Amino acid sequence: MSSRTLSIGLGIVACTVLATSTRAQQPPQGPPPITMKQLTPDVWAALGGAGGNVTIIVGKTSVITVDAKQTEPGAKDLLAEIAKITPKPVGTAIITHSDGDHVNGLVAFPAGVKIIAHENNKKEQEAALAAGGRGAPPADKLPNQVVTKNKETMTIDGVKLELYHFAPAHTSGDLIVYLPDQKIVSMGDLVVTNRADDNPNIHFEKNGSTEGWLANVKGMIGLNADTYVTGHGDLLKKADLQRKLDATTARRNKIVAMVKEGKTLDEIKTGLPDAPAPGAPARGAGAPAGGGGGGRGGPAPLTFVESAYQEITKGAKK
């Protein structure tokens, strides 16, 4: 090999290395594509894409979705995937909670779509709309049918549904969608599998509740269901929920006991470092509690331990 060939060769290697490292340093170019999973002849899960997972139920003449993705392009991707499985239009969207990554894609949904949500979800969306800014929901797609009871049974376009609000948990307006004939539960972000740590994600600022979370997961386990569609990540089985319930119950009981012993919040946080989620990449042993899996802007939301501590000590002062 001549020295000229060698230097050209090295130049190509250097350029390739540079291109690769530049790409690695840039934020990812948009979300990964949606993965469609067929659960029964008429029910699909649209996992990934822009925003939370969406359950798709094909009714007699129209489609029902549970949640709506995060952005207009993300929802257009979703609608394109739906068009591949049925020519029927989306007539109904049931929204599990008020977070933008489950709501804001409604902007791309057909005009006149029925939007069902818990009444507290609607209140949270109205507050977000009044506050304005980037995360605000689309003004013309607020819920137009609200759930006020802890259980509402309905048939939409021939599809039997049961909607449950066991208690505030991830937010104050959580709604669980149960399809009794198909034995499928869609739960929004009550459980997700894309976190590094094993804690539930409680939005204390939206009046979520660690105690209410336990009630919701117990309630979901009590339903006659085989498949649980999470808010982000993979589908789960009942045994996965039971493991998560047991781990979280034990963790919360420890926090209750430490509060009774007079431990400070800092002492409790030090005594209860986050357990990694099953399958999550290992983290440094010295990682701070609540760290990892972040990437959010603005003030850090309360961790599970902080939320539980607030609830428990507030109760004790009454």
Ligand SMILES: [Zn+2]
């Ligand atoms: Zn979410």
